[in-house]
Amino acid sequence: MSSPDNPILDLPYDVQPDPDEFLRAAMEWHFNPETGSPFWLRRAETLDFDPRTDIRTHADLARFPNVTGELRYVRAEDLVPRGYGTRPDVVGVFESGGTTGAPKRVVLTRDWLDRMVAWSNANLDAHGFPRGANWLGLVPTGPHIVGEFFRRSADTHGSRGFTIDLDPRWVKKLIAAGRGADAGAYAEHLLEQAEFVLSTQDIGVLTITPSVLERLAGREDLVELVNKKVKAIRWGGTQLDPDSRHLYRTEIFPDIAFCGNYGSTMILGFAGERAGLSDDDPCVFDPLSPYVTFSVVDPATREPVAYGERGQVVVSHVSKSFLLPNNLERDLATRIPSDRGAGDAVADIAPVATFENETVIEGVY
Amino acid sequence: MAVADLLNPGPGRGPGALPGTRPGTQAEPRPEARPAGQGDARPEDRPEARLGPVTGSRPQARSAAGAARRSAAGAGPDDEPLLVDALGPQGRFRARRRTTVTDVSGAPVAEIGLVPSLFVDRTVKALRRATPMGLDERIAAIRHAAELFATAELAGQDPAAYERTVARVGGVPLSVVRATTQNIRARLGRVHDSLAQARPAGVAEDWRSPLTRTGSAVWTRRAETFAVLAAGNHPGTHSLWPEALALGYRVAVRPSRREPFTPYRLITALREAGFGEDRIAFLPTDHAEADTLLRAADRSLVYGGEDVVRKYADNPRVLLQGPGRSKILITADTDWRDHLDTITASVAGHGGTGCVNTTTVLVEGDPAPLAEALAQRLAALPALPPEDEAAVLPVQSADTARAIEAHLLTRAAGTRAWLGGDGIARDLGDGSAVLTPAVHQLERADAPQAGVELPFPCVWVAPWSRADGIAPLRGSLVVGALTTDRHLLDELIAEPSIGNVHAGDHPTYWMGPGLPHDGYLAEFLMRSKTVIRD
Numbered sequence: 001m002s003s004p005d006n007p008i009l010d011l012p013y014d015v016q017p018d019p020d021e022f023l024r025a026a027m028e029w030h031f032n033p034e035t036g037s038p039f040w041l042r043r044a045e046t047l048d049f050d051p052r053t054d055i056r057t058h059a060d061l062a063r064f065p066n067v068t069g070e071l072r073y074v075r076a077e078d079l080v081p082r083g084y085g086t087r088p089d090v091v092g093v094f095e096s097g098g099t100t101g102a103p104k105r106v107v108l109t110r111d112w113l114d115r116m117v118a119w120s121n122a123n124l125d126a127h128g129f130p131r132g133a134n135w136l137g138l139v140p141t142g143p144h145i146v147g148e149f150f151r152r153s154a155d156t157h158g159s160r161g162f163t164i165d166l167d168p169r170w171v172k173k174l175i176a177a178g179r180g181a182d183a184g185a186y187a188e189h190l191l192e193q194a195e196f197v198l199s200t201q202d203i204g205v206l207t208i209t210p211s212v213l214e215r216l217a218g219r220e221d222l223v224e225l226v227n228k229k230v231k232a233i234r235w236g237g238t239q240l241d242p243d244s245r246h247l248y249r250t251e252i253f254p255d256i257a258f259c260g261n262y263g264s265t266m267i268l269g270f271a272g273e274r275a276g277l278s279d280d281d282p283c284v285f286d287p288l289s290p291y292v293t294f295s296v297v298d299p300a301t302r303e304p305v306a307y308g309e310r311g312q313v314v315v316s317h318v319s320k321s322f323l324l325p326n327n328l329e330r331d332l333a334t335r336i337p338s339d340r341g342a343g344d345a346v347a348d349i350a351p352v353a354t355f356e357n358e359t360v361i362e363g364v365y
Numbered sequence: 366m367a368v369a370d371l372l373n374p375g376p377g378r379g380p381g382a383l384p385g386t387r388p389g390t391q392a393e394p395r396p397e398a399r400p401a402g403q404g405d406a407r408p409e410d411r412p413e414a415r416l417g418p419v420t421g422s423r424p425q426a427r428s429a430a431g432a433a434r435r436s437a438a439g440a441g442p443d444d445e446p447l448l449v450d451a452l453g454p455q456g457r458f459r460a461r462r463r464t465t466v467t468d469v470s471g472a473p474v475a476e477i478g479l480v481p482s483l484f485v486d487r488t489v490k491a492l493r494r495a496t497p498m499g500l501d502e503r504i505a506a507i508r509h510a511a512e513l514f515a516t517a518e519l520a521g522q523d524p525a526a527y528e529r530t531v532a533r534v535g536g537v538p539l540s541v542v543r544a545t546t547q548n549i550r551a552r553l554g555r556v557h558d559s560l561a562q563a564r565p566a567g568v569a570e571d572w573r574s575p576l577t578r579t580g581s582a583v584w585t586r587r588a589e590t591f592a593v594l595a596a597g598n599h600p601g602t603h604s605l606w607p608e609a610l611a612l613g614y615r616v617a618v619r620p621s622r623r624e625p626f627t628p629y630r631l632i633t634a635l636r637e638a639g640f641g642e643d644r645i646a647f648l649p650t651d652h653a654e655a656d657t658l659l660r661a662a663d664r665s666l667v668y669g670g671e672d673v674v675r676k677y678a679d680n681p682r683v684l685l686q687g688p689g690r691s692k693i694l695i696t697a698d699t700d701w702r703d704h705l706d707t708i709t710a711s712v713a714g715h716g717g718t719g720c721v722n723t724t725t726v727l728v729e730g731d732p733a734p735l736a737e738a739l740a741q742r743l744a745a746l747p748a749l750p751p752e753d754e755a756a757v758l759p760v761q762s763a764d765t766a767r768a769i770e771a772h773l774l775t776r777a778a779g780t781r782a783w784l785g786g787d788g789i790a791r792d793l794g795d796g797s798a799v800l801t802p803a804v805h806q807l808e809r810a811d812a813p814q815a816g817v818e819l820p821f822p823c824v825w826v827a828p829w830s831r832a833d834g835i836a837p838l839r840g841s842l843v844v845g846a847l848t849t850d851r852h853l854l855d856e857l858i859a860e861p862s863i864g865n866v867h868a869g870d871h872p873t874y875w876m877g878p879g880l881p882h883d884g885y886l887a888e889f890l891m892r893s894k895t896v897i898r899d
Contacts, residue, residue, distance in 0.1 A: 180656065180660075184660075214482065214483050214486070217483060217486075217487070218486050218487075218490070220490075241461075241462060241481045242461040242462065243458075243460050243461050243462055243480060243481045243483075243484060244481040244483040244484070246461070247481075247483055247484060247487070248483075251487075280461075350462075
């Protein structure tokens with residue numbers, strides 16, 4: 001085995017490594033006592049296989065247990081591979097939404113952030129986002145990684161990023177407590193702040209969550225303001241159903257470029273919407289494979305579903321900076337062939353349609 | 366209403382047990398008897414085989430393909446289901462998100478497009494922007510729509526196909542659906558009478574009335590938009606909300622999955638009759654978007670059970686149509702034997718699925734003889750598929766029927782079963798089951814079962830004494846009072862939690878033209894305002 005610090009781990013986003021060769025190099029890096037993180041080196045002792053010899057192909061990632069829950073408790077320092085040396089270039093420690101108990105933590109390193117953003121900037125070019133614009137972000141900041149990606153994207157693809165705080169944990173608490181009106185008031189509070197920025201600054205790109213975008217779309221004055229100034233809207237954070245997407249693209253913001261992403265703290269980034277899709281195509285998200293990969297599986301068997309079929313999304317992150325394989329997400333998606341090699345693309349991320357509770361017993365309605 | 370009508374509600378016998386359709390209460394002529402055989406359930410006559418192409422589609426990328434799909438239909442039972450689209454401010458909206466509506470056997474009948482909350486919100490905003498038509502125009506359009514509803518081919522369905530679809534999907538007996546078509550026609554044909562009766566005396570309908578020269582109250586809308594979270598138990602519930610349209614409100618209806626066809630047809634008719642696309646909308650949605658609709662609209666009418674009542678009880682913008690828990694009280698001075706037809710009809714009329722059907726009968730004295738006689742009458746009702754001409758009982762999917770049965774058997778523990786004690790789900794062998802009647806005797810008037818309302822002829826018979834007073838009758842949509850005790854009537858009529866009182870030989874489902882069902886809807890939608898002018 002060559003040195004664990006294999007150059008295949010440091011390729012720019014647009015040079016595609018052989019996925020299996022890359023994977024084997026990454027296993028060597030993460031599980032070699034000289035370069036691996038304290039977390040994974042400790043964890044490897046309890047595995048019933050040796051990742052350095054037994055993980056040969058992308059499909060083998062399914063052998064890993066899902067360790068995502070352990071990220072609630074591990075020291076952030078223990079997540080950084082030792083191969084980064086004593087002064088790793090860490091951008092920050094970020095946390096999951098924290099809706100189900102304590103938040104999970106990840107460490108974002110500079111090399112990964114740069115690769116992710118360079119790839120995503122190229123995707124925005126393909127969607128017709130103008131370069132050099134000012135961006136306005138109505139996205140979570142603080143402990144949430146999306147805020148960091150927003151700033152970095154605004155700084156590199158655009159000129160300047162204007163931000164507004166959005167605390168998703170508080171919103172989720174309000175909704176869970178049945179305080180829908182308070183959640184609505186919070187959204188109005190965000191829009192009020194956005195209006196000050198939009199009306200006074202030259203904002204060309206808006207980054208926003210679907211639920212806040214829907215609130216914005218309910219304000220005719222803001223829709224007019226956005227249509228006047230904004231050239232491109234990037235949405236993400238939660239799902240956007242295909243009918244709303246159609247309405248935005250055709251009725252509400254007909255002249256504005258529109259691009260979604262499907263992200264997660266646990267993949268240290270997001271997958272971007274495939275460019276060139278029509279309204280009637282499913283909204284396909286391609287991840288930055290082989291670093292971030294998706295599998296769409298039958299939740300009961302964990303076997304992949306056929307292309308075009310619905311299943312639950314399993315995500316894996318394998319890069320020099322971080323390893324989190326085989327993490328079953330709560331989202332359902334349609335399995336779509338990847339355009340980059342290992343793993344799947346996903347489409348139409350959505351909850352299951354329920355329409356109405358059919359088991360209501362008492363009463364006649 | 367004789368119980369014989371319930372047993373034989375075939376062609377030519379008139380509408381049968383339906384709100385407002387008793388002989389002598391309906392102003393409109395009875396419908397002509399239909400040709401014999403029209404309702405035969407031949408295999409090629411299955412509802413999904415009769416659904417025609419969607420008509421009136423706006424030119425849309427997908428509608429050509431949809432029309433092609435539909436035009437291939439009509440040949441046999443393997444047809445693709447009907448597409449029921451949302452009807453929004455720019456016409457038909459073919460949502461990409463769909464759900465399948467099945468008939469009682471589980472066979473797919475229609476695909477409904479579910480619109481997102483963005484669409485709901487924009488639709489209500491468009492409704493608010495639309496100017497109402499003048500009163501006379503509105504009334505004329507509703508009358509015209511009522512005729513279209515009852516007679517025209519709408520969205521590819523003629524009335525017979527529509528009625529059969531409602532019977533097969535909702536499990537409502539075909540004769541009941543037919544009668545309801547005529548009832549809706551009659552009620553909407555006289556919608557202005559209802560409004561006129563609901564308007565406080567002395568309040569002018571319009572500020573231009575000469576009464577305002579010297580000062581007068583004028584009737585005005587409290588708001589502009591009205592949402593309905595509709596019921597699916599009985600098509601007759603859709604005869605109420607058009608009053609809001611008549612008052613000038615712009616209306617959005619979210620249908621029930623159990624039966625979306627009646628509002629779809631009625632709203633298609635209203636649009637054709639002149640309300641156009643921005644005054645009345647049809648918005649099938651999932652649960653979450655239903656909340657969006659209530660938030661977006663100024664006022665709402667919501668049908669639902671106890672859970673829904675709890676959820677919206679404190680919302681002054683929501684008018685609730687909760688459990689009916691209608692009851693009959695018979696005092697010792699009245700012999701129930703003289704009224705057995707009326708009591709039986711109250712329990713089982715229009716399939717026994719209505720909030721105005723009797724849930725509980727309270728008898729001064731021994732309830733056993735009445736329970737026995739009721740059980741005997743109800744046991745004679747035939748268990749038939751809903752599209753059968755002679756069907757009188759509701760049908761549900763076998764799974765749902767068994768769930769209702771299990772619930773009944775649990776709740777009925779400790780009571781004396783006169784009918785249905787071994788179960789009420791009669792399997793029809795095609796995945797559906799008839800809900801056959803149940804009669805149980807309770808030991809006390811305040812037994813908890815007395816409030817258990819189920820969507821089929823299910824009645825609790827309990828003893829009542831003067832000492833109980835009217836307490837066990839509280840919280841009832843209708844109380845039928847078979848008594849000569851005028852003091853008791855005073856109390857019942859004064860009781861705020863009782864919706865309507867029918868004293869004497871009138872079934873609990875009786876509704877007269879222009880009379881309130883649960884108060885006048887207009888009480889919720891209108892206010893009086895002083896206007897004086899020179």
